[in-house]
Amino acid sequence: xxxxxxxxxxxxxxxxxxxxxxxxxxxxxxxxxxxxxxxxxxxxxxxxxxxxxxxxxxxxxxxxxxxxxxxxxxxxxxxxxxxxxxxxxxxxxxxxxxxxxxxxxxxxxxxxxxxxxxxxx
Amino acid sequence: xxxxxxxxxxxxxxxxxxxxxxxxxxxxxxxxxxxxxxxxxxxxxxxxxxxxxxxxxxxxxxxxxxxxxxxxxxxxxxxxxxxxxxxxxxxxxxxxxxxxxxxxxxxxxxxxxxxxxxxxx
DNA sequence: CGGCACTGCATAGTCAAGTAAGCAAATGTG
DNA sequence: CACATTTGCTTACTTGACTATGCAGTGCCG
Numbered sequence: 001x002x003x004x005x006x007x008x009x010x011x012x013x014x015x016x017x018x019x020x021x022x023x024x025x026x027x028x029x030x031x032x033x034x035x036x037x038x039x040x041x042x043x044x045x046x047x048x049x050x051x052x053x054x055x056x057x058x059x060x061x062x063x064x065x066x067x068x069x070x071x072x073x074x075x076x077x078x079x080x081x082x083x084x085x086x087x088x089x090x091x092x093x094x095x096x097x098x099x100x101x102x103x104x105x106x107x108x109x110x111x112x113x114x115x116x117x118x119x120x121x
Numbered sequence: 122x123x124x125x126x127x128x129x130x131x132x133x134x135x136x137x138x139x140x141x142x143x144x145x146x147x148x149x150x151x152x153x154x155x156x157x158x159x160x161x162x163x164x165x166x167x168x169x170x171x172x173x174x175x176x177x178x179x180x181x182x183x184x185x186x187x188x189x190x191x192x193x194x195x196x197x198x199x200x201x202x203x204x205x206x207x208x209x210x211x212x213x214x215x216x217x218x219x220x221x222x223x224x225x226x227x228x229x230x231x232x233x234x235x236x237x238x239x240x241x242x
Numbered sequence: 243c244g245g246c247a248c249t250g251c252a253t254a255g256t257c258a259a260g261t262a263a264g265c266a267a268a269t270g271t272g
Numbered sequence: 273c274a275c276a277t278t279t280g281c282t283t284a285c286t287t288g289a290c291t292a293t294g295c296a297g298t299g300c301c302g
Contacts, residue, residue, distance in 0.1 A: 079189035
């Protein structure tokens, strides 16, 4: 499936979802916070390629769709797992953040360096 | 914490994260796909309030930050998590245990060692 | 000292998302 | 029939994310 086809699908999918309820463009405008009927028309016709997450969230809510799925269809990056920001980046201090883009070789050196540090206590 | 404070924090947080690695604005530009140094400067100084998910994803990847957390800090709607997985017991191949019991002094030494490793690339 | 490379940053311009206004075709209503 | 309302849709315009370019400061090497 080409990217164009997938882009095309977002608008068609949203239009199908709206009609299945069914709601008019202006009904959606009233139900959402700031998604105007003209703009929605542009989205459904594919003129808007990548609506913002906020707009997608509004539509997902009023249509009863899965927000995550809309993000994917709009080709946005979607987070995978629960946030463990505290643990991975903050809790153990600065070193953890710096570790993530090391090469395997460098990791080994860091590990050995840590071990060596502990022997000097 | 007010919403304004949280908005303000995105840039500062990203700057802190970049400096802790440490990388220059241009190093980030090289490491990412399309995040220019000037633009990153704007983000860090708060001139850009809501960088796109894609940009946040690039930065999360190169800094080793949690993408979901960045989305929240940028005030984007975030899909609910799929499941509560076990938190990783290691990061970048280095056991968390090896890092969590370091003294602040030792962490500083590790940080400097990592920075030094990266200058030798 | 000169020159070179790299730093952060300022800024004018570009581009796509999003708004506002209105038009033509249905549909309804008396 | 006349008229009002609602429909989907178009389009000019605004706004803000993002790009391209360049400039001043700093350190380094000869």
